Amino acid sequence: MSKTVDSRPDESARSPQLESDVTTDPLVTVKDLKTYYGGDGAFADPPVKAVDGVSFQIERGETLGLVGESGSGKTTLGRTLVQLETATAGDITFDGTDVTTLHGDSLTEWRQRAQIVFQDPESSLNDRMTVGEIIREPLDAHEWGTKSERRNRVQTLLADVGLQPEHYVRYPHQFSGGQRQRVGIARALALEPEFLVLDEPVSALDVSVQAKIISLLDDLQAKFGLTYLFIAHDLSVVRHICDRVAVLYLGKIMEIGETEQLYQNPQNPYTRALLSAIPNPDPQDETARITLPGTPPSPRDPPTGCQFATRCPAKLRPSELDHLDATTWERIERFREVVRERSRVDPGVRGRITRQLGVFSAHDDIDSAVTDLFGDLQEFPPAVVNPIESAVEHIKSGYPEKARELLRDTFGSICDREEPTLQAVNDTDTSQNSKVSSIATTQRSYCHCHKSEHDDVSTIFDRRLNDPDAGTHSSVD
Numbered sequence: 001m002s003k004t005v006d007s008r009p010d011e012s013a014r015s016p017q018l019e020s021d022v023t024t025d026p027l028v029t030v031k032d033l034k035t036y037y038g039g040d041g042a043f044a045d046p047p048v049k050a051v052d053g054v055s056f057q058i059e060r061g062e063t064l065g066l067v068g069e070s071g072s073g074k075t076t077l078g079r080t081l082v083q084l085e086t087a088t089a090g091d092i093t094f095d096g097t098d099v100t101t102l103h104g105d106s107l108t109e110w111r112q113r114a115q116i117v118f119q120d121p122e123s124s125l126n127d128r129m130t131v132g133e134i135i136r137e138p139l140d141a142h143e144w145g146t147k148s149e150r151r152n153r154v155q156t157l158l159a160d161v162g163l164q165p166e167h168y169v170r171y172p173h174q175f176s177g178g179q180r181q182r183v184g185i186a187r188a189l190a191l192e193p194e195f196l197v198l199d200e201p202v203s204a205l206d207v208s209v210q211a212k213i214i215s216l217l218d219d220l221q222a223k224f225g226l227t228y229l230f231i232a233h234d235l236s237v238v239r240h241i242c243d244r245v246a247v248l249y250l251g252k253i254m255e256i257g258e259t260e261q262l263y264q265n266p267q268n269p270y271t272r273a274l275l276s277a278i279p280n281p282d283p284q285d286e287t288a289r290i291t292l293p294g295t296p297p298s299p300r301d302p303p304t305g306c307q308f309a310t311r312c313p314a315k316l317r318p319s320e321l322d323h324l325d326a327t328t329w330e331r332i333e334r335f336r337e338v339v340r341e342r343s344r345v346d347p348g349v350r351g352r353i354t355r356q357l358g359v360f361s362a363h364d365d366i367d368s369a370v371t372d373l374f375g376d377l378q379e380f381p382p383a384v385v386n387p388i389e390s391a392v393e394h395i396k397s398g399y400p401e402k403a404r405e406l407l408r409d410t411f412g413s414i415c416d417r418e419e420p421t422l423q424a425v426n427d428t429d430t431s432q433n434s435k436v437s438s439i440a441t442t443q444r445s446y447c448h449c450h451k452s453e454h455d456d457v458s459t460i461f462d463r464r465l466n467d468p469d470a471g472t473h474s475s476v477d
């Protein structure tokens, strides 16, 4: 894996994702962290911005959940925290030490304090080694104690994770998924770490086994005073075991807060959409299920402004166009997505020549896209028709990026232009019920709608979800 050159930001520059408050006793402090893949060299594609400037803290003994759709950067963030990936920029301070600057022996020594448990116990254990050897391997690598002390340590670890002494000489393939995950946890605990990244540790397991592993993780946390970053897809599991939750989208934190507060009163449009997808057993509950349109944009070319702007059901709109109905907006946004994707594709040498000659390329069949999305465009108001027609002309002349700009200037808002800040949205002190300090439990959300000059998210949702012409933008389950 290659990385872009370290471009540490100016310390004085305030990042939109910085949490301004400081918790009382953080074990891990992450500041404006970025992890990009690729992008080196003059002719390389732009880098994949897997983690794109996140800041948060994890207090000692707490479990911070990390949720988000596939590809949002959860694993990359977890791996960067334990230094299995190299940060492109930003700081990770662990108990006062910036670990992104550690190398050689000091990095090896630090690694004992922060370990990772992987998702898939089928592939993360070496099938040619016995369970005892697998758990002992990190002890051997760090030359921990004598040979017999290591053997004894492995026996203790087997007991800690609920396995039997005779399992020492068994092979992973002789074990069930749950047992294998216990082996993975024992191995991660071997060097007595303080911090564990649990990367979807139960996702590959049956529900009944999941409950046992979660209970084991709970017991181990209490027994050894562990601090966890718990990465998961399953929002119900996260609610059950995490003190706080951070919601990630396209490499940025959309919302972070104390678990119950965030689940009961989500403030960010993305968190609301994610939580609305959890099946609710209460038949009386008529909470609208929010179906997000489109697909997440490429992390090589994330939207300017808010990362979520291209799919956000609460996105702010220019006031002079706010009267357009939901279906029309849906079509405009999908057309913008088509144009955005088109402008991402390198036209290649032939494309560049045809563009210079002003020749329309056969691949630019933009008229079909317009017909597919709008039907007869002329039936729409001039405020829609004119910019769409101008955008089509730009594309036919070979300049999709001009079309992209024109559409952003016409139909975009602050959401397309400016990054929001991660701002406090709920100051209710829930610290009495929590392991973490009151400052850490402050709920924060990354959205322009939290500013007083704009309608808040609830007002916009009430208006748009009640629009009878809401099309596919929302639906009630």
Ligand SMILES: Nc1ncnc2c1ncn2[C@@H]1O[C@H](COP(=O)(O)OP(=O)(O)OP(=O)(O)O)[C@@H](O)[C@H]1O
Binding pocket: 001, 037, 038, 048, 049, 050, 068, 069, 070, 071, 072, 073, 074, 075, 076, 077, 299
């Ligand atoms: N080694 C790599 N090289 C290039 N791109 C990568 C690499 N690892 C991850 N990515 C990309 O980085 C982005 C974030 O991936 P990551 O695996 O961190 O997300 P995730 O939220 O953990 O997804 P999932 O839930 O599917 O595991 C994705 O676009 C992914 O394709």
